[in-house]
Structures are given as C-alpha cells and as structure tokens.
Amino acid sequence: MTNITWILIIASLMLVVAMLAARRHRRQLRSLEDFQSQWRPLDLEAFANLLDPTEEKFLQENLPRAEFRKIRRQRLLVIWEYVGRISFNARLMVQAGQIIQHHNTGMEAIRAQQHVQHAMQLRVLVFAAQVSLVMKVVLPGMETPLQTLLQKYGDIAHSFDNVLEPRVMQTTM
C-alpha cells in the first residue's frame, strides 16, 4: 500500500473514532444517580467460586472429557463477563474521581486523586487478567508470564484499604 493510502486510512479511522468519542462524551457522568445507574452489579462470591481451582479440578476428575471441556468453556465465558464488568466499573470510578478532582479542592480532591490512582491500577490488573484468560483458552497448558506482574501489584490490595478511610494531610490549597 502506498503512503497516501495509509494516511487516508489513518484519517478515516480518526474521524470514526471522533464520532464514537463524541457519542461517548454525551454519556459521561453528570451526577451520583448517573453513577449508580451505570454501575454494573457483581456477585463477588459467585466470581470467587468460578475461579476456585479445586472446583475446576473436581469437575475435571468427575466429568467426561467432552462434557468438562463444554462446561469449562461456559465458565470461561461467565468469567469473561465478570471481568468485563469489573473493567467497566473501574473506568467509572476513574471518571467519578476525576470529576470530583476538577470541581473540588482540599481533602476531597486528595481522596479523589487516590481513588483515581487505585482505579487505574485495578484497570491494568483487569487487563492482565483478560490477557491471562485469553492465553488459557488458546494455550491451556502454558505457563503465563504474569507472576512478575502480580508481584508488582502485590501491594495494591493493602493500599486499597486506605482509599475509603479519611486521612489527615496538610494541604496548601
């Protein structure tokens, strides 16, 4: 393809993206009610059960191979749906936090800033989980190189506890 073709492709993509972005911009959060209506509910207990390796092992040992593969596929689809919801909620949290940062100062802005940071870290973790999930489907026996990634995010679980607790800090705002 000639370079002008590439430029025309890039330009067309940008215009499509601009239209989608304009549509998305109209659906941005306007109020707490918006946030609550857009939030996607999630049954964490059910999600944790789906990820329980002992349960998967039990199914593998007690079901015929074809049946196990079918159920495993269905479980993976449900897990994918759950992870998608967490991803959506994390993006919602980033947006909510940034709105508060734009229109508030002092302690509320600082709390919102921490909230945004943690929500962004969660979003990255979700992406890693999605990649791992795809790898498990495509290459079920392969070890995924995500252990190092997990080590890096090992302290997120501890720092999340501080997000919802008020912290006394000195500000110059």
Next chain:
Amino acid sequence: MLDIKLIQNAVWACGPILLAVTAWLLFRRRLHQQFPWFFRYLLFVIAKSPFLFAVFKVDRGASYFYAYYACEAVSIALAFGVLYEVYRNILIAGSLAISRSTFFSVCVGLMMLAVLNTLFMEVVDDNLHWRSVFILNTVVRLMQVSLLGVLLVLTGFFGFYWQSQTFGIALGYGVYATAELVTSAVRMYVGDSVQLQVNLAKVLSYQIAVVIWISYIYKAKTQPKLSEVPSTSLVDFVPPLERLAK
C-alpha cells in the same frame, strides 16, 4: 458552475468573525484562565488574517510566501501548546503524570515515526520549496493527529473524564488537523491541479473546527454534580483478579 475561489473567499472571510466570537465566549466564561494557550492561539490567528492581507496587498510574491509560512509556524507552535493544555486537563493529578518534558518526549517520538512515514512518500511537485512545505506539513499534522489518537486510546482504556470545553477543543482541532493531513497528502500525490479544491477543503475544515469550539464552549455552563467519592469497595475485586491472572 460553482466558483470555488469565490466560495473559498466567502468562507475565509467568516473566519475572523467566528474566531472573535470564540475568543469572546472563552473570555466571558473566564475559561481563558483555564486554557491560556488556547486563548493565545485564538488571538494570534485573529491578528494573523489582517496582517497577511496587508502583506498580500503590498507584495503577492516572496514576501507573502514567507510571511504566510512564518505565521503558520507560529500557529503550529501555539497549537502544540493547546494540545499540551488538553493533555494536562485530562491527565490531572493521580492519573498519568504528564510534564512538559514528558509531552516533548512523546512529540519527538511521534515526529520520528511521522518522518519515517513521509520519507517514502511520493511527491509530484518538482519545486523544492513546495516539496519541503508539504512534507513538513504532513509530519506536523501526523504528529498532532497521533497525539490526539494516543489520548483517545488512553481514555478508552482508563475511562478518563473530559470536560466539555476540553473535548470541544480537542475535537475541533482534531477535525482540522485530520483534514489538513488528508489535503496535504492528496496535494502531494496528485499535484497542483487540485490546488483550488485543497484550499477550499482546508478553509472549510477550519471553520467547522471553529464552530465546534463555539458550540462546546457555549455548552460548558452546566457542571456535573458529584461532590464526594461514591462509596464502593475496590479492594474486594483484587484477590479474584489476582487469582485469575495467575
């Protein structure tokens, strides 16, 4: 038969009026303090038109050529300031850190990619000046479009919040930069037989950008009503995600 030159001149003549309206709206809503680079850009472009018109009346040749492209260079430099402002407005504290040096590094990286792309471009024009102008214009516009593209991708991934006026500025300038990129590439590839159509497309796309700016700045009256962090627990999501990622 439509007189393209007449249409182009009519559209061009609306430019300073629309830009003045944009600058006035920005000033009236006190947004010129939040977007100083955008305000300076608007004032410069408003002042540029009568200046270039005066130069054109005195000398239509080399003086006008150099004055036009000198003003273009300043406009483009100010436009990068506007894009930096857009980045700073979206990537606020707590999200991705974007200092001037980081932004400059990103621009340099994108410039290298853009230069690589244009090295293989076919340019029909034999005139060295025009070839240089077109190639430089393509590099700059590719950089600007890419900067906006990167920001859109990051927003899609993380869900960043765009204030109405920030979105309007980015959208307007994105439309204009994309149109400039396409017209420049077409002109390089086809030659000066399409010069009139290219000029009209450029002028029209700029006025569309200005109208987008006016509409989004005007709409920026209402602010979202969120005063405190909604009470949801993100910590509960982490252990199952970590288990999944193993």
